[in-house]
Amino acid sequence: MSSSPSPLIKLNQLNYNSSQPGRKVILSDISLELTANKIVTIIGPNGAGKTTLLKLILGLIDSAKGEIFRHKDLRIGYMPQQLAMNTLMPLTVERLLQLATPRANKDIHQGIHDILTEVGALHLRDQSVHILSGGERQRIMLARALMQNPNLLVLDEPTQGVDVVGQEELYQLIAKIRDQRHCGIVLVSRDLHTVMRASDEVICLNGHICCSGSP
Numbered sequence: 001m002s003s004s005p006s007p008l009i010k011l012n013q014l015n016y017n018s019s020q021p022g023r024k025v026i027l028s029d030i031s032l033e034l035t036a037n038k039i040v041t042i043i044g045p046n047g048a049g050k051t052t053l054l055k056l057i058l059g060l061i062d063s064a065k066g067e068i069f070r071h072k073d074l075r076i077g078y079m080p081q082q083l084a085m086n087t088l089m090p091l092t093v094e095r096l097l098q099l100a101t102p103r104a105n106k107d108i109h110q111g112i113h114d115i116l117t118e119v120g121a122l123h124l125r126d127q128s129v130h131i132l133s134g135g136e137r138q139r140i141m142l143a144r145a146l147m148q149n150p151n152l153l154v155l156d157e158p159t160q161g162v163d164v165v166g167q168e169e170l171y172q173l174i175a176k177i178r179d180q181r182h183c184g185i186v187l188v189s190r191d192l193h194t195v196m197r198a199s200d201e202v203i204c205l206n207g208h209i210c211c212s213g214s215p
Helices: 050-058 093-099 108-118 134-146 164-181 192-198
Strands: 009-017 025-034 039-043 065-070 076-079 152-156 184-188 201-205 209-213
Touching (some): 009 050, 039 192
Parallel strands (some): 039 201, 076 152, 152 184
16 A cells, blocks of 8 residues: 655644734644645635745744644745736846746756746747736746746635636646646635635635635
């Protein structure tokens, strides 16, 4: 009998308090595992602590209590809700991806070609990032996250600003990336109905994990 794969990230009874006076509890007793070949979606109301949980996973903040185990070969690709860019500075899709490419990658142009093909956006290579539609921009942001050759993708509301048809296509693309790359994926979303079709596991968060399981 084969053993279960080691988790890419394991959280064990994590707690996080606000740094503001009074130190409000934002997250309490969070335990979960993120593994390869699995899409885990986090849902919850505004103020539930979803963004804070992503920051803990990314290592951007430290927990007040609890443990975080990270696999020794963990490579994270992060797709934020928005990427702040100066609209006065012309920036092409190719240049944006070049800036996200690890310096050790000697064949940058071929890598960009391959990843843009993977996300169905090769035709946007020479376009200015500022004139892209919502759906096009999200595909480019996903390509940017893939430039790190991640084994864990962290996606913060990846369909924000995308119409209903585009949302369905983007979730299909995310599932395809999981299947082809065998990576783990954790995402925050409000698109409940689409999420239920696209996720392997759903976590309902509201300061603590209210419930979790398969859709």
